[in-house]
Amino acid sequence: MSIQLTILGCHSATPRANAFPTSQYLEINNSHFLIDCGEGTQRQMRKYKVGFSKINHIFISHLHGDHFYGLVGLLSTYGILNREKELHIYGPKGIKEVTLLQLKTSQSHAKYQLIFHELTSKESELIFEDDKVSVRTIPLKHRVYTNGYLFKEKEKPRKLNMLNISGYPEIDKADYLNIKAGKDIVLSTGKVVSNAELTLPPKKALSFAFCSDTCYKPDIVPIIKDTDLLYHEATFLAEREDLAKKTKHSTTIEAAKIAKAANVKQLIIGHYSGRYKDISIFKKEAEEIFENTNLAEPGKIFNV
Incomplete structure (x- = not known):
């Protein structure tokens, strides 16, 4: 098992009793990453036994509250836990200012070093690499500057x-x-x-693509081509394509079309609008285009 993805939150907009905004915990090639950090993320991490100390890199897709309002709380908790290891945060320009202002104003003392990597490019770029994993941005189109992220294992040595x-x-x-x-x-x-x-030949190097809030954007297909696991937002059912366009989100059918065009192995859809009570309809609709579609749900684990 080289990839394990834990869904911490997968709903849009405001948190509800049993619905949490976007956050995911990714283990790939023995590396550990947090992707987005909506409100309540650290409570979900506790609930699903995600190791706080294993995370050294946090990736934020964009600066809408349901994707990063949980970040400062998590950083404060790290301070309370006397974290000493440096922590890297990747996200749009502005994330450093808004985060440090909150920590300063609340006098949240932290001994560990925070290293920000602010993103501005509208082209895909390599933003992290070590001997195990590389991470590239996936430029998306939303109401504010937004990136998805492509995580790829480094090719293993021959056997x-x-x-x-x-x-x-x-x-x-x-x-x-x-x-x-x-x-x-x-x-x-x-x-x-x-x-x-x-x-x-070595085992195939695996990959995971995270595509958060975005309108239908077929030009990302070459970036995520042949990915093993794809998370793509599907805020609305196909009948509300008009609302998806207006809010710069995607429908189930549009997410499935991206998965099919990119020849991915498995699609996960999420970021459901709160107007829907039965999310099983999302799966049925997406499967009309891309059969191997699964629903994101809090606590659900996907293994590759």
């Missing part, structure tokens, strides 16, 4: 084909790292043993 390697007694364990790195082996006779003979 040793021990059956074939055993046929060359001259190859030593000391050669294994070079073989995994893709290098050929030159024997004492001068014979070159190709890396393809000595290795097996």
